[in-house]
Amino acid sequence: MEILRKTGNQTGARIARKEDEAKVVSVRRLMWLRFKRNRLAVIGGIFLLLMYLAAIFAGFIAPNDPTMVHSQYVSMAPHGLNFVDTDGNFHLIPFVYGVKSAVDPATFRKTFQIIPEEKYPLQFFVRGSEYTILGIFRTDIHLFGVEEPGKLFLFGTDTQGRDIFSRVWFGAQVSLSVGLLGVFLTLVFGSIIGIASGYIGGLFDDIIQRVIELLMSFPQLPLWLALAALVPDNWPSDRIYFAITIVLAILSWGALARQTRSMVYALREADFVTAARYSNCSDWRIITRHLLPNTMSHIIVIATTAIPGMILGETALSFLGLGIRSPLISWGLLLTDAQHIRVLVQQPWILTPAIFVIATIIAFNFLGDGLRDAADPFAK
Amino acid sequence: MTNMLLQIKDLRTHFFTESGVVRAVDGVSFDIAPGKTLGVVGESGCGKSVTGYSILQLINPPGRIVGGQILFEREKNGRKEVVDLLKYGARSEDIRQIRGNEIAMIFQEPMTSLDPLFTVGDQLAEAILVHQKVSKRSALDRATELLDKVRLPQARELLNKYPHQLSGGMRQRVMIAMALSGQPKLLIADEPTTALDVTTEGQILDLMQSLQEEFGMAMLFITHDLGVIAEMAEEVVVMYLGRVVEKTDVRTLFDAPKHPYTRALLESIPKVGHKHDGPLQTIEGMVPSPFNIPQGCPFHPRCARFMPGICDEAVPAETPLERSHTVRCYLYSEQAEGDRYGNPA
Amino acid sequence: MEIQLNAVPHADRPLLEILHLKKHYPVTRGLLKRTVGYVKAVDDVSLTIYPGQTLGLVGESGSGKTTLAHSVMRGITPTAGSVIFHDDHLGPVDVASADPAALRHVRRNMQMVFQDPFSSLNPRMTVLDIIAEPLQVNQIAKGKAAQERVAELLQLVGLRPEYMRRFPHAFSGGQRQRIVVARALALNPRLVLLDEPTSALDVSIQAQTLNLLKDLQSRLNLSYLFISHDLGVVEHVSDTVAVMYVGRVVEVAPTRKLYQQPKHPYTEALLSSIPKPDPTRKKRRIAIAGEIPNPANPPPGCHFHPRCPYAQPICAHEAPPLREVTPGQFAACHFSDELNLKGVNDF
Structure with missing residues (x-):
């Protein structure tokens, strides 16, 4: 009987050891596991x-200086990136059109018209206005932008002509x-x-x-x-x-x-x-x-x-x-x-x-x- | 075998949790004769309460009754018939009729089943009105009668009290009164005295016994306390990790227990009035995690009579010994259970 | 023979003497918190604990047993009375009125184990940190030395030392209670107060824990104040048992005497109420009526008289003092000498 008992305990110990490995979890880890279960939260x-x-990295993402007043382009609606031009040709690299402003003779309101001939393709890591990141690194490289005199106003401009984006x-x-x-x-x-x-x-x-x-x-x-x-x-x-x-x-x-x-x-x-x-x-x-x-x-x-x-x-x-x-x-x-x-x-x-x-x-x-x-x- | 009030056959209630399936009740079978008391005893996590809840289909998700039969003999239109309670849906009209009317249940903590916002009278009358077509006034009269029955003094005044104004013992009496309102054939009592003080416990146990005689109802008495079992039960079922390991009459259980678990359990409690200085007998280790039930006989890692290669292979079959005594242990039979859950037969 | 078995070795100097201890909580009412009465949670209790012995304390809810334990530790400041701890170095110290330095010293020699093993351990600390904390705080050991002591303590309570890096949630109730015991023993106390240490545990785990406690007691010569509502458990572990009812001690006696020949009707009622694990015994219970009274408003005289089957007119207005009825057996009943009460095996 003694022998039997010993073997029995060994089995018990074996089971216990298997459970052991799963048990050395800190509360913090349990919390993380639980947090991960909530998809929306993640x-x-x-x-x-x-x-x-x-x-x-706002300065890097923003193509324009946020305080720069573009007096030519006050209150301009967003004009986005195009892949297809007015002639129906597809461009692999998106571009923006040049824009000229005019005053509607009837309503006296400023309107903007695109100039189909002027295309400014989107460029990455372009040089533009100077900015700092966290007040330490000074640079003028922006994630994306277009070449002057083209303008990129993804969300349009405000009443003073500043780039909302x-x-x-x-x-x-x-x-x-x-x-x-x-x-x-x-x-x-x-x-x-x-x-x-x-x-x-x-x-x-x-x-x-x-x-x-x-x-x-x-x-x-x-x-x-x-x-x-x-x-x-x-x-x-x-x-x-x-x-x-x-x-x-x-x-x-x-x-x-x-x-x-x-x-x-x-x-x-x-x-x-x-x-x-x-x-x-x-x-x-x-x-x-x-x-x-x-x-x-x-x-x-x-x-x-x-x-x-x-x-x-x-x-x-x-x-x-x-x-x-x-x-x-x-x-x-x-x-x-x-x-x-x-x-x-x-x-x-x-x-x-x-x-x-x-x-x-x-x-x-x-x-x-x-x-x-x-x-x-x-x-x- | 004939004329059983309730027959549970191979009941399986599992909980499908995110961490895995818990087989809380895994192939439980037992019978209750009319007017008799069956005690279900076991440690926490053995599935004794879940068995009780399963009878009335009070299992909430992620729990589900996945198999078995619960045959209940009911009287319908003056004719006796045997119905399988599991055939009724958990929300069906039939099961509602049976709950409270033919089978009632009382719990460990009566406060959880009493509404703190309503008076005792309101709740008792409500329970009566659900099952009987009587006026509110006569329902209240009946309520007073029931409170007298459970030996609560000044029943009339008590009707206007709120549950929190009563002591634990009084609340449990009110719960019993409520359970009696439908004159049930079977009372399921889930640890009804565990939360009570010793003297109150004694009172409640006495009360339940005399009411059982008076109403002629059967009882399913669920408890972890072997002393309570000895006093209350005629037949006893011992559960371990979701299975019945031994089933016998109460005298045999205490005089000649067969399953090593039952024996160890009986020896591990200090027997009052028999002081000795030696250590108590213990059961080695602890109850395994319900997610990780050992293969074979679930008790084998803790068993003093473990036989390697036998006990840790397959679940032993329920072996009849004498009269109504059965045990699941390879010491008494080599037969394993043909288990549909993949354990080798 | 009988007397010898029951005798407490009085030759020994007591370790702890609780003398006329009272804890009264004011009952206030209204916005201005006017005191309208007192809850006498502990009402003039005197008890003695001897070295290496266990004093069992039984009582139902509201009897004041837990308040008594916390008053001994001075987690609760008693209203009156004293708790004399006989310290090896300082001599007798009254915990109830000790200055901070003396209290710190005495608390190293008295520790407590609680009922709920789940709230007794800080879930954010590892077992090592939990058990080492008393060692660090009392400047006994730190770093490597503390770790070695923790390993030793874990072995002492039957847990593997490798467990020390784990957090409490990885342990079962029984294992947690062992950790609590290990923490209590870290400072090498003389006295451990055990407040329902096995009530939250399963039957099979309860036996392991009781055996452990008894084993530790004999190995380390510990004294226990063992509080429980379970009369079987108390009988098993105690040398002497005290019975409390609504703030007062109604009977104190050597265990065997108290269980076999009780001298207070309440003790008899308790003994008759226990469900005994023996179906052959005839169920003859002392029909004890009524409920435990509200401690804020207990009955006058002997608190037990409204429920007592032997009550006489005098019981309603005169509180009986605790007096020695037979050698070593004290009871607070006017009629202890006349009554022939039944012991636990007579039911």
Whole structure:
């Protein structure tokens, strides 16, 4: 019987060892596996990654200087790349026609006509206006463009004759970074206050909670407007940029602090925290080793879902003229032109930046969903 | 064999999860005679609760009953007939008629089956009105009667209380009252006393026994507690990893258990009133992952009487010993089960 | 013979003395949080634990057994009373009023194991980090030395040392409870408080865990405060058993005495209520009526009197003190001497 028993245990051990290999997975890896299961989230994540890359390399992608005024081509509709010319010949490399402007004698409106004889083929890695990437590398090579005097306005031009396509990418720099920077501030404020509130509890917690309630019961837009109006006009544009970010963050840390607090509140009573306390762990160690690691993933999820709000907030403020100001460019600022119904009707292409806003927001929401699933890899 | 209230034949309920198929119940068969109590005992993950839920087709996706028969003897128009409950759809009118009326179920945590927004009276009356065409007033009278039956004092006042105002024991009594409202032929009790304190547990067990006598109903009593089984059951089914490993009357189970698992299980519990200083008998290892059930007899990696080359090859067949005693173990028969899931016969 | 078996070796100096411990929670009402009463979760409890011995603590929900354990660790600050820990270096220390330095020292010698093995381990830390944490925090070992000690502890609780790089989610309930035990033992404590350590485990795993605990006790000369609602388990592991009912200890006695000749009607009721794994026994239960009272509003006098089959008028207004009824056996009942109560095997 003893012999039999031994063999039996060996089989058991063999089975156990097989299971072993599958088991040495960290929580982080489980989270990644779970995130990958959500297709939309992965797509959203990739889209956003590309958007942020494009924003960083805006100068490279944009064929034109975004601030350059092309006075000959004010409010010109997009005229795209052609493969087939007016004679029906196919060109392997797409080209744009030259354009001349004329005034319609009847309506006195400016019209643009293509010049079929002038063809400017698309070229890659062309030299154009100078720009810097991340403020470090100075260069004048653009991903694509056409030879002078040809003009490439993929999304048309605005009321001052600037290239909307180029401006979208430079606008992305501000709009997308405002979201990240604002959320970073929210995250720092919100999680510190939330953890303190949940861990200390008592009167401190009560006061913080009432302050947050007060803050959250303010109507958001008017408060933003009021705060943004306080930013002096004569500030340099980078300072205005940070001021606007802070304005956006002021209103959003409350929600994050609340959720962090409730998580900490629940975790504080968890047996593993009690065990840590009974083994003489300091409060600092309990917070940094036990509470933070178990709340961080949730906090990041909440923060991610706050980014779209930030981007929309910036867009709204800039649209109303109280946010980002010239010479900085942001998506909201690009849409300012669309305030007039006449402009909207006659030049609908100036709304193109809105498509980018919408796509970005949706992508963030998809990503947020996926992260939420991933944050709790043990949930069924 | 004749005149069984419920006959389960080769029941298979599997869960098709993303990480693989869990064969929670894999070829379970047993019978319940009218008015008798069958205990189902086993550790977590053995499939005892899923078996109970399968009878009433309360299996939610990704779970599915993939095979077997559940033959139930019901009275229809004064005539007895045997129907296969699995022939009815999970949402069919027939199964709804049977649920609560002919077969009722109570659970470990009554709070999950009581609606916190309605009073006890409302919910009891509702249960009565579903099955009987009576006025709301007489339904409430009947509800009071039922609360008296489950020995809840001041039944009238209790009707106006909300579930959270009651203690765990009282809630379980209300659940039992609700289960009795349709005068069922069979009561499925899934760990009904596990969440209760010892003295309350004793009260509920006493109550269930006397109500069983009074109503003449059969019980399927699911529990992990061998003490409860000893008190409540007449026949016992021992389950391990989705299969019945031993089936016998309760006395034989405790006096002369045959399956090594049953024996080990009985020896591993400290017997109250018989203190000794030595170690308890244990079962080696742990219950394997349900995704990774060992080949052959599922208990073989933990079995003290493992026979290499035999136990780890094919699932042993259910072997009849004496009277109603059956066991699935190669110590008693060399016969393997011809398993349609690809295990060699 | 009988007496010898039951006798607790009193010659030994006690390790822990709980003296008149009280924990009262104020019940507040309204916006201003006016105190309208108290929940006497632990109400004047005195117990003694001897080195190398196990004191079993049984009681139903609301009896205050868990509050008592946390008060001993001073996770909860008691309202009154003292918890004297007899330390080898510091001598007797009152945990209830100890200064931070003394408390830190005493906590190295007292550790706790919790009921739920799933919430007892930080899911973001490896087993190594979990077990090494007490060693690092108390500056006993770090780095390689800590790792060696963790390997040793894992072996001690019957787990393979290679497991230390894994995260808790890779372990079953029983294995997790072993890790919790290993963590509790990291600091070489004298006393381990076990709060329902096997309640969440399967029957077959429960036996393994109980054997492990007993084995560790004899090897390391540990003292246990073993809290459980399972009377069979408590009987198996305990030298002495205390029974609590709504915040008070109603009976303390050497295990065999308490189970065979209880001196409090509540103990008798508990013993009669246990479902016994023996179908031949006639089911004769003491019909104990009613429910456990709400600890915020317990009955006056003896808390058990409304449910007690032997209650007399005096029980309703006078709380009986805990007194020695037979040598070593204490009960809080006015009629312990007169009543002839049944033991666990008499049902």
